[in-house]
Amino acid sequence: MDYSKYIKNVPDFPVEGIQFKDITPLIGNGKAFKACIDEFSDFAREKKATKIVGPDARGFIVGAPVAYALELPFIPIRKPGKLPRDTFDYDYDLEYGSNSLSMHKDAIEQGDRVIITDDLLATGGTLEATIKLVEEAGGQVVGLTFIIELLELKGRERVGKYPIKVLLKY
Amino acid sequence: MDYSKYIKNVPDFPVEGIQFKDITPLIGNGKAFKACIDEFSDFAREKKATKIVGPDARGFIVGAPVAYALELPFIPIRKPGKLPRDTFDYDYDLEYGSNSLSMHKDAIEQGDRVIITDDLLATGGTLEATIKLVEEAGGQVVGLTFIIELLELKGRERVGKYPIKVLLKY
Numbered sequence: 366m367d368y369s370k371y372i373k374n375v376p377d378f379p380v381e382g383i384q385f386k387d388i389t390p391l392i393g394n395g396k397a398f399k400a401c402i403d404e405f406s407d408f409a410r411e412k413k414a415t416k417i418v419g420p421d422a423r424g425f426i427v428g429a430p431v432a433y434a435l436e437l438p439f440i441p442i443r444k445p446g447k448l449p450r451d452t453f454d455y456d457y458d459l460e461y462g463s464n465s466l467s468m469h470k471d472a473i474e475q476g477d478r479v480i481i482t483d484d485l486l487a488t489g490g491t492l493e494a495t496i497k498l499v500e501e502a503g504g505q506v507v508g509l510t511f512i513i514e515l516l517e518l519k520g521r522e523r524v525g526k527y528p529i530k531v532l533l534k535y
Numbered sequence: 536m537d538y539s540k541y542i543k544n545v546p547d548f549p550v551e552g553i554q555f556k557d558i559t560p561l562i563g564n565g566k567a568f569k570a571c572i573d574e575f576s577d578f579a580r581e582k583k584a585t586k587i588v589g590p591d592a593r594g595f596i597v598g599a600p601v602a603y604a605l606e607l608p609f610i611p612i613r614k615p616g617k618l619p620r621d622t623f624d625y626d627y628d629l630e631y632g633s634n635s636l637s638m639h640k641d642a643i644e645q646g647d648r649v650i651i652t653d654d655l656l657a658t659g660g661t662l663e664a665t666i667k668l669v670e671e672a673g674g675q676v677v678g679l680t681f682i683i684e685l686l687e688l689k690g691r692e693r694v695g696k697y698p699i700k701v702l703l704k705y
Contacts, residue, residue: 367597373619373620375619375620378619378620380617385619387619387620389610389611389618389620389639389642390597392582392608392609392611393608393609393610393642394608395602395605395606395607396606398602398603398606398608398609399606401605402603409703410572410690412578418630421592421597422591422592422613422617423595425592425595425596425599426599426609427596427599427612429562429596429597429599429600430600430602430603430604432565432568432598432600433568433569433572433600433603433604434600434603435565436565436566436568436569437565438562438563438564438565438568439562439564439568439596439597440559441559441562441592441593448547448559449545449548449549449555449557450543450545450557450559453677469559472559472563474597510564517661
């Protein structure tokens with residue numbers, strides 16, 4: 366499927382100079398959204414994933430349906446103060462600004478084969494933080510999936526060695 | 536399925552006196568998560584839904600898989616400043632604090648039959664805001680689904696007339 370017609374480019378959002386890729390038309394089209402999740406699910410199945418991880422908030426939109434499709438656990442990565450029990454935490458830099466992410470300590474176990482899902486691979490800051498949290502808990506990251514990769518920002522180089530499934534590159 | 540064993544009660548989170556219902560063990564169990572989404576999907580199918588709406592952020596975890604299961608559009612309701620194009624906005628009071636929510640103006644059209652999904656029905660503030668946004672855009676709310684309803688907080692009375700599907704009541 367040609368997903369590109371479901372992505373809207375929004376100039377200067379959220380700040381001047383950023384060409385924001387709006388995925389809401391894609392998730393707002395039943396057939397396109399299903400095709401996207403099916404591609405990610407096939408990839409996760411091939412990698413023999415045991416858990417699907419997605420960062421707050423758009424990572425929930427792609428990760429939770431993949432978990433549902435494969436009847437696997439979905440593990441949310443959240444901003445600090447949102448998860449109610451003991452967490453691992455990680456601070457990192459964003460494309461614009463900085464952030465911190467948390468994961469419940471009991472969410473991932475030694476031996477878990479983890480797919481990390483998100484809508485966008487930009488600088489890779491969020492992704493790197495998520496990988497660190499999963500690996501700190503003893504999980505093995507067996508693959509990464511994104512709707513969009515922004516090639517100029519070189520997120521792929523930042524994290525390197527993991528198998529990646531991407532639907533659209535800009 | 537007895538979902539209650541997958542809900543952890545966390546006292547005094549996020550503030551003293553609140554008994555927080557943690558759904559992460561439920562979404563962290565593949566079979567329980569699938570059963571939950573299948574129940575919501577059956578309900579949405581019965582109501583002849585054309586779009587699934589979920590508020591940021593845990594509403595994405597339940598809403599996006601229901602949209603995927605039914606091959607329907609998923610419409611995210613977000614905090615201000617997150618959606619890049621023209622939005623309808625609504626301010627409201629929370630169980631603790633206040634909030635504002637936004638929806639893309641072109642997300643819902645006249646005649647759309649909308650199911651609103653979220654993890655928790657508490658005071659109904661978030662729900663009421665979401666209903667207002669959908670109806671302002673010309674959509675018809677044909678049903679509401681929640682994993683948990685907190686009966687003491689009377690959210691159901693606040694919104695009243697809509698068909699509701701709830702898995703657990705406390």
